[in-house]
Amino acid sequence: MEHVIKIPVRMLAEYVFKTGSIESGFKTASSFSEGSRIHREVQKNYQEMDQSEVYLKTEIEFDNLLFIIEGRCDGLLFSGEKTTIDEIKSTSLALESIEENSNPAHWAQAECYGYMFLKEHQKDEIDIQLTYVHKTSGDKKFFKRSFTKDELENSVKGMVADFAPYARLQAEHGLKRDQSIKKLDxxxxxxxxxxxxxxxxxxxxxxxxxxxxxxxxxxxxxxxxxxxxxxxxxxxxxxxxxxxxxxxxxxxxxxxxxxxxxxxxxxxxRTVTITAKDKVCFTGEGKCSKEHCEFADGYYDRINGAVLDILRNEAILDRCCIEKYAKKHRVCPFEFSLDLAYAAxxxxxxxxxxxxxxxxxxxxxxxxxxxxxxxxxxxxxxxxxxRDMFSAALEKSPFLQLKREFKEKNHSLGHISKRLNDYFIQLRKQAGFSKTIEYVEPLEELNQLIAEFMEHAEKELLRGSAGESDLLLETFFVAQNWQRISSLYDERFIVYALIEKNDVRIKQFCLDxxxxxxxxxxxxxxxxxxxxxxxxxxxxxxxxxxxxxxxxxxxxxxFSSEQTDVKIQSLSTRYKDRTRSIKPIVKTMSDLVHNYPGNYLFFFPSYQYLNMVLEEWSISNEDICTIVQGTGMNEEERAAFLESFTADNQGSLVGFAVLGGVFSEGIDLKGDRLNGVVVVGVGLPQIGFERDLISKHFAAIGKNGYDYAYVFPGMNKVLQAGGRLIRSEDDTGRIVLIDDRYLHNKYQALLPDAWKKFTLLY
Structure with a gap:
């Protein structure tokens, strides 16, 4: 055989038979773990001789390719001389809406297992059963068909024939790729x-x-x-x-x-770049349904052709390339990029x-x-x-609105929304005059209420309310994330409630x-x-x-320390001293730019501090071209900011920016595009409730909590900002660090060796 192709049963069946449109606006809360639980519940009721999770495998030759197809069959049921393949599917759809031919991919999956079993055991006939289980009620619906070995063999070979063009393309590419890698220097x-x-x-x-x-x-x-x-x-x-x-x-x-x-x-x-959905959505709305988007409508009917086309003709599948082929084949560019990720x-x-x-x-x-x-x-x-990925928050106000919206339309949903709203009110009363409450243990009562809300919201959304109530859909997703994070909750988390006027916010916060x-x-x-x-x-x-x-x-x-002229100005930039620090900072920056003209980036710990210094700077430096990082700059504005830094600027250019922002790391201004960097402060995150929780957590387990919460993350921003300056062996420039803490041993130890040969500014 020229090539060996290994493929799981499910992947083969879905590649050939998956049809229809993207419907990502609402997906049920049924997770993989819940699906597994439902499978186990069904399998527990099998008879003594029946088998579950049976590994099956077969080999099929086609067009000089050897396909190895394998997978685990949910159930093998034995009754006298009869054998039945049981394929279990959990669903949130109403069982009465599911018909025998609702999903051809489900039959195809089971048919693969049936063929494998008959071939292995040299039998001629088998029954195939699809078992649909409603994930909330546990009710079941069955469909059963009988097949001969010849029928199943034709079915499976047909799937292989449909999959073969993609398989051959991938196999031949893999051979060329590996040969090219061996020659690559x-x-x-x-x-x-x-x-x-x-x-x-x-x-x-x-x-x-x-x-x-x-x-x-x-x-x-x-x-x-x-x-x-x-x-x-x-x-x-x-x-x-x-x-x-x-x-x-x-x-x-x-x-x-x-x-x-x-x-x-x-x-x-082949490389694929996945760009965020909100940036590539052709409609600009991000609503993936056949009603809202022509590129979602019938997506699965066209996607195989789109994938084959782009893989045959392109190597670097970046945003521009993916958008071009997405328009050609009328497929969603974001989902297209995800499908390509598995092929790249x-x-x-x-x-x-x-x-x-x-x-x-x-x-x-x-x-x-x-x-x-x-x-x-x-x-x-x-x-x-x-921390952000593994945290989740809930707010009171959506449940109050949903209580009002569904009080008459859906009594059950209105009632559970009321109970959740009441729960938040109780927390507010419990807080008294305090603005925060902390809980080490998970809030089991709240988690139970959220589970009930999910159940009722899901039923309402399946009836079509997703289009009518954006709030219900949004709250469903928020609750779904809360539920997901609550399953991960352990001693590395804390729950806290934040009382904000009439609203209450509860967060499962990942400390570590x-x-x-x-x-x-x-x-x-x-x-x-x-x-x-x-x-x-x-x-x-x-x-x-x-x-x-x-x-x-x-x-x-x-790079040698001679490439960087480092100066430290011993000046307090702490919050209480900021007003009186402004004039000395502006004098230092003005002297630097006038004595050594060029392109500079000035970094500040916050927009507020930046604007305070900028106001004073503008009074005495009108002759200096000054650009400022704004909040919420789009990609074009960011690009324009960076393009201002050219090696042949007439006169000096100064860019005001924030530490930890888009211009303090990941940008490359080589040579004379950047001649100096000034960093104001030591980058410490703003003192705040969450940072203090992090500090307490690590102190409790024997670490230096303040360093873990403030010093190390803060100094990282400083090092990243300063790292914009020297990008090659030929670069030279100046760094000025403005804060008296840079002279303390703790902060000195965190500076790069090349920065330790500094001079003091007075």
Missing amino acids: FPFPRYRQGQRQLAGAVYKTIEEGRTLFANAPTGIGKTISTVFPSVKAIGEEQIKKLFYLTAKTTTRQTAEEAFSLMIKKGLEI DAVICDYNYIFDPKVSLKRLFDEQKKKTVLLVDEAHNLVDRG PSHLIKQAGKSFKSRIFFSATLNPMGYYRDMLGGDSEDYVSLIPSP
């Missing part, structure tokens, strides 16, 4: 200092199926140093796929450029497609994960992003995301966490789910 004339060390550490980690934490300086070329060895590992059959995960659009573009460079050097590889060799996307329980790519089977590496870029960002980050990544063969600022390493390894057995690589900076 590092795409630059030479390795920069530190690149070979990082690339070697990445390859070894993948080879051994381990986890690596790599601190590699800004400017050495981390992207190519992680992607290149990962591609080499694909060619050596260590892995079959890689995910390049990042938090920002700019770093996604850097990854695309790295693959593009290797493709120009002869690499045959490399996927470039946000962290949430792997780590977020709301979003993650559900069709990645464990077998595929075992042959996949995760490259987590700017991994320091995953700590707070992880490390365990859940580790759980989300553990099925993959290898995990590479890398950043220029995994410092201190112990903190980041701890917060990203690492342990003492993981590899650590600390790449020294290839």
Whole structure:
């Protein structure tokens, strides 16, 4: 055989028979775990001789391809000489609405199992039963048919014939890809200092199926140093796929450029970039249903043709390319990108497609994960992003509105909304004059009320209220997320209630995301966490789910301290001292720009502080071209801001920006595009209730809570902002750090070695 194709039964059946439209506006709360529970409930009632979860496998030759089809049959039922394949499906649809031919893919799946069984046991006939179970009531509906071996063989071979063009395309691509990888050299004339060390550490980690934490300086070329060895590992059959995960659009573009460079050097590889739904939606509304969108209507009838077309003709499937083919085939560009992610060799996307329980790519089977590496870029960002992904909040006001809206229309839904509203009122009374209440244990009564609300809301939405009541749909999704997070709740969480005037907000807050980050990544063969600022390493390894057995690589900076002129101004920028700090800060910045004309970025801990300094700056520096980062800038505005920094600017240019914002990391202003950086403050997050909860949690388990909640995250922003300056061996520039805390031992220890040769400004 020319190629061997392994395919699960379900994937084969759905590829051939899945039809219809995308309906993502409302999905039932039935999760995979709930579906598994329902399967077990049905299987418990099998007779003694019956079997459940039976592994079946067969081989079929077609067009010089060998297909190995495998899967687990839900049930094998035996009655005298009769054998029945039982295919169990849980559903939230009313059973009376389900007909025998409602879903051909369900029959196709069961027919595959029937054929496998008959072939293995050399029998001629079998019965196939579809068992639909209503997930709320537990009621069942059965459909049964009898098949001969010849009928099933024709059915399965027909599916294989339909799947074969895609299978051949993938197999032939894989052969070309692996041959090209073997010939591929590092795409630059030479390795920069530190690149070979990082690339070697990445390859070894993948080879051994381990986890690596790599601190590699800004400017050495981390992207190519992680992607290149990962591609080499694909060619050596260590892995079959890689995910390049990042938090920002700019770093996604850097990854695309790295693959593009290797493709120009002869690499045959397919990359897919997943762009957020709200950015690529052709209608701009994000409503995925046949009523609202022509690209959702009939999506599954056209998607196979669209996938084959783009894979035959393109290698870099970025946003522009995907949109072009999506329009051609009239398919949703976002869902198209998700479908392509399963076919690609490399996927470039946000962290949430792997780590977020709301979003993650559900069709990645464990077998595929075992042959996949995760490259987590700017991994320091995953700590707070992880907290957000694993937290959930509820507010009182939607339940009050739903109580009023459904009081007459749906008594049950109106009543449960009232009970939830009453629960929030009771919490407000319990709080008295306090604005917050903390709970270590989960709120079981609230969780039960939410479960009841979900049940009644689901029934109403299935009746079509999703179109009538946007509030019900939105609240359903919020409640669904609350339920999802409550299933993860443990000692690393806390629940708190926040009293805000007439409203009450309750949050399940993830204090420590490390365990859940580790759980989300553990099925993959290898995990590479890398950043220029995994410092201190112990903190980041701890917060990203690492342990003492993981590899650590600390790449020294290839840049000399002579390239950077570092100055520290010992001035308090604490909140109480900010007003009197403004004039000295403006004088320092003015002197810097007038004495050393060029392009500068000035970073501030908040927009409020930025605007206070900007007002004073504008009075005495009207001759300096000044641009300012605004809140909520779109992509075009961000691009315009960065394009202002040109190497041939006439006179000086100053950009005012915030620490931790879009311009403080992930941007590359090489050479004279940037001549200096000023950082005001030490970047500490604003003192607040949640940060104090984090501090208390880590203090209670023996860590330095204040450092974990404030100092380490804050100084990371400083290091990232300063890292914008030196991007190559030829760059030079000035960094001014304005805060007296930079002279304290704790903060000194967190500065890069190249910054420690500083002079004091008075």
